[in-house]
Each structure stands twice: as C-alpha cells, then as structure tokens.
Amino acid sequence: MPSAWPKPRVVVSACLGFAAVRYSGELIPDRVVRALGAHVDFVPVCPEVxxxxxxxxxxxxxxxxxxxxRMLQPSTGEDLTGRMAAFSGAFLQGLGRVEGFILKNRSPSCALKDAxxxxPGGGVVGRGPGLFAQAVEEAFPLLPKEDEGRLTSAQVRAHFFTRIFGLARLRIVQDLPGLMAFHARYKLLLAAYHQGEARALGRLLAGAKxxxxxxxxxAYEEGFLRATRLPFRQGPMTDALLHAFGHFKRHLSPREKAHFLDILHDFREERVSLEAPLALLQSWALRFGEAYLEGQALFAPYPRPLMDLKTS
Structure with a gap:
C-alpha cells in the first residue's frame, strides 16, 4: 500500500477563509482549515449567497x-425555505465523491446542531441544524462532518482527521488484495474504535472471493464509517494497545513491561494522553523490527504535520 496520503475532498463553508461572504461581509480565517489546505481538496460553498x-x-x-x-428573512418577510431546499438538493446531488464536511457553526444554513x-413571535425556543446542514446529513448520513468551533478540540480534530484520511485512502484501493492490505493496516485502529464492526469487516473480507x-x-466502506462514527473509548483502545504490546513481551525486561503497564493504566484513567503509550509501542516496533506494527494506522492515522497542529 502506498505510503503517501491521498487528498480527501472536503466541502467547507466559504466564509472560513475563502471569501468574505458572511451576512456582515466578513471573512473568518480559521487555523484548522488553513492547516488542512496542503492536505485536502476543498470545495467552498456559501448556501445563502x-x-x-x-x-x-x-x-x-x-x-x-x-x-x-422555516428559513425567514425578518426585515423583508421573505420565506427562503424552498430556495434553500432546492439549492441544497441540486448541489449535493451533483457533488460527486466527497470525504467530509467542515461547516460554519451557529449559521441558519450551515450549523450542524447549534443554529x-x-x-414566530421572536424568542429563541431551541437550537438545531441549519437547512443546508440538515440536507447534508440526510444525503450523507455516514460521512464525517464537523463545525469549525468543535475542531479547536484536539480530540475532535483527531477523530475527524482519522476518518477523512482513512476514507480517502480506502477509496483508492483497486482490488481485493489491496483491500485486505488496507484492513491489515487498520486492524488495531478499527478494534480500538468498535470491536464488533471490526470483526464484521474481517468476516466480509473472508467471504469476499x-x-x-x-x-x-x-460494503467495507459503510462498515468502516460505522466503526469510526463515534470517538474511541478508553477501554477498547486500551485493549488494542495491549494487543500491540503482546508483540514485545518476550523482548522486554520486567521493568520495561511494568513501566508500560503503568502508563497504560494512567491512559485508561485519563491521566495521560494516547500519545504516551503509542510513543513507547512505536519505538519498540522500530527497535525490534516489527514491520506489521510499524505499518499500523493506529500510529499515524493522518498526515504527520497535522498531528502537531495547535489551536487556541
């Protein structure tokens, strides 16, 4: 499997650094979107424009x-619901292959949850998706979607990046041997996200000939997206890390083993980040020449420059 990352195709709200199309005439620079620019192909859109x-x-x-x-413009009294529905349907139907969406939060058109x-009398009675974002969810229920506000969280960002880059890599696979190689590379990561779905994907490939x-x-793509739909939980990730650790048990001293298990316990109790046990496992994979583990997507689920991304 090639080591270079294919570029995911990502729909993005145009106001997030592409054009001054906010209702106020603003352009909103976004650090995550800017950092992704070298690694993805963006499709900017402003539904209201x-x-x-x-x-x-x-x-x-x-x-x-x-x-x-309904979507209304109070100053003119105009009902824009039909126009937005017509645009959303036509745009999404003609979109073609796409791996994800980054949409503007709080927007009556683009918000995923918080518009x-x-x-009718004017008071706020709740929050929900914008009309364009609602159409996105209906058309692409399994695809990764985030707003720029949530992507300031390192955990949310890592989850979103893992999914869009994994999906882009999956979609360039051309044959069954390639798909089996993909599954082998993502085996630990999938188990860390959802063990049941990971086993189901293994059975799918076993009967694919x-x-x-x-x-x-x-079918594999749908299973991959279901498996990774929610962020990993500490328990399944700990199990995946223990499985990787098993490759080194005969090589390590009792003190090294104890040190790793202490770190793993701290990870499970959320006292240290995932990077701590991963760094040890990766260093041992290199030290002992465990090629299978070196190639695991668990260690590098998206391009390395994006792993160093910091946001305020």
Missing part, C-alpha cells in the same frame, strides 16, 4: 411554526 442573497445582507432566521422549521431556532469488487468495497 448561492440562493441569491447579497453580501452584506439582512440576517435570516430559522423559525419554528405549524409547518415545522438558533426562533418562535468471487463477489464483484465494487460491491465488496462499498
């Missing part, structure tokens, strides 16, 4: 009434 609203423009709101949530929803490859890869 695409439906014909100007820059700057009067604000739009999500308003909950008898017919559900304000108003009562003779089936059309496109069908097998499509």
């Amino acid at each position: 695409e439906i014909g609203l100007g820059v700057p423009r009067p604000t739009v709101r999500l308003v909950r009434g008898g017919e559900g949530v 304000k929803v108003y009562a 003779g089936r059309p490859f496109a069908e097998v890869r499509r």
